């Protein structure tokens with residue numbers, strides 16, 4: 001094994017703290033040619049699809065990739081913009097927002113990476129190490145823990161570090177469903193929506209699903225989703241009949257955690273629920289699964305079933321409240337990581353200068 005080194009390493013260099021935000025990943029372009037390698041990497045991850053490898057290899061390569069690449073490319077085309085894939089530019093905006101807020105900390109470097117596709121965790125984590133990061137905090141932008149997302153990100157980080165000479169001190173955010181600032185940011189988002197559009201019969205919290213089997217085997221994800229909904233409802237003063245939790249984005253034939261969003265929306269109008277507002281507190285950034293699946297596809301299901309008003313409340317993306325919450329999470333993680341008294345003094349002076357300027 002040849003271990004990777006920092007090509008610019010000097011024993012005199014100033015140590016840095018690296019902050020790496022990660023998200024799921026997205027294809028490079030909305031085309032079948034770009035979808036195929038992206039879906040292949042994603043769906044070959046044993047954390048995502050827990051099926052015997054040989055059988056899955058045949059199904060994936062023989063059936064899923066040829067068909068799904070085409071179908072998904074069509075869906076991605078509907079959300080693609082001049083700035084590219086929403087998941088990418090929203091994640092970048094979040095990372096930039098946090099970097100801006102921490103710019104007076106000259107010892108902190110902030111970047112983002114994607115678990116699948118580009119920019120890879122390997123390229124960005126190595127980049128941080130090469131820029132002098134000796135301590136790294138990884139923040140997967142998944143508020144709820146799931147083995148399919150959070151643990152898979154950990155696997156990717158570990159895989160990179162397996163090959164590097166220097167292993168940084170490492171902190172890894174497990175989930176942040178209890179973050180009061182994060183909950184408040186979501187509450188404020190809903191309240192702002194209510195101010196503009198009024199309330200609906202029901203507020204639906206929709207989360208990406210996982211196969212029910214994973215949950216039964218110990219994945220806490222669905223429980224954390226229900227908890228998130230409850231904490232939000234308490235803060236919004238909602239009664240039990242005024243909100244509900246649903247799961248979206250099923251994939252494959254197996255049973256996933258329920259209730260399914262699409263089936264729920266198709267059944268609500270006949271129960272007298274004629275208007276709904278849907279938000280996705282499991283997604284930090286708007287992406288295909290929110291813009292197209294929640295904004296378009298499920299909107300149609302509800303209206304076709306007799307619904308009268310359907311509104312999608314966007315993700316937090318780079319909202320100020322979201323950035324505040326993430327800065328808070330990072331600061332908690334790196335507390336006690338001050339590089340040395342000298343650096344600390346410099347930060348305090350820089351902060352003083354900033355405060356004096358803003359007076």
Ligand SMILES: C=CC1=C(C)c2cc3[nH]c(cc4nc(cc5[nH]c(cc1n2)c(C)c5CCC(=O)O)C(CCC(=O)O)=C4C)c(C)c3C=C
Nearest residue numbers: 024025026027048072087146148149208210251287288289
């Ligand atoms: C077995 C399949 C899948 C599991 C399990 C799964 C879990 C999971 N996914 C997210 C977040 C996102 N998923 C996104 C897209 C997406 N997800 C799957 C499959 C599983 N996800 C597929 C095949 C796709 C690709 C798109 C498609 O073909 O429909 C995205 C959006 C990416 C984008 O580019 O916009 C996100 C985000 C979570 C949070 C999760 C488990 C908790």
Ligand SMILES: [Fe+2]
Nearest residue numbers: 024208249289
């Ligand atoms: Fe997914």
Ligand SMILES: [Fe+2]
Nearest residue numbers: 249288289293
């Ligand atoms: Fe989807």
